Amino acid sequence: MTTQQIAVRFNELAQQDKWFEIQDEFFSDDVKSIDPVDSPYFGYAEGKAGVRQKGEDFVGRITALHGAHTSEPLIAGDHFVVARELDMTVQPHGRIQIKQLMLYKVKDGKIVSEQFFY
Known part of the structure; x- marks a missing residue:
């Protein structure tokens, strides 16, 4: 898949808050997930299983979602x-x-890194 095709499908899933499905469908086995060094909320993870665990750990700490929006x-x-x-x-x-x-x-039809800026 091209970057364009992945981004379109990513957006379809993101609009439905299907973040783990995005990981399953598009993340490479050696994906990296990078947050700001001084983040009090998230950290660094590497590998599909490690990135998945990072997400599950954070989602498990959410007690209420008051609002969410993802751009195109x-x-x-x-x-x-x-x-x-x-x-x-x-x-x-x-x-x-x-x-x-x-x-x-x-790269090669898979997401190889995600980096967050906040």
């Missing part, structure tokens, strides 16, 4: 980016609002 993807070469806004209550942080850019790199 913007595609450039082998990258695409989406903006995502979240308003949620997360243990042990309480209610937080995150506005982030999510940058994805595609």
Whole structure:
């Protein structure tokens, strides 16, 4: 699949909040997930299983989702980016609002990295 095709399908799933399905369908076995170094919420993970665990751990700490929105993807070469806004209550942080850019790199028809800026 091309970056364009992946971004279109990614968007379909993201609009339905099917984030684990995105991982299953598109993440390479050696994918990297990168958050800001000083993030109090997330960390770094490598490998499909590690990235999945990172997501499951965080989702397990969400006690209430007050709102979420994901933009349409913007595609450039082998990258695409989406903006995502979240308003949620997360243990042990309480209610937080995150506005982030999510940058994805595609290689050989798979997502090989995701990097978050917030």
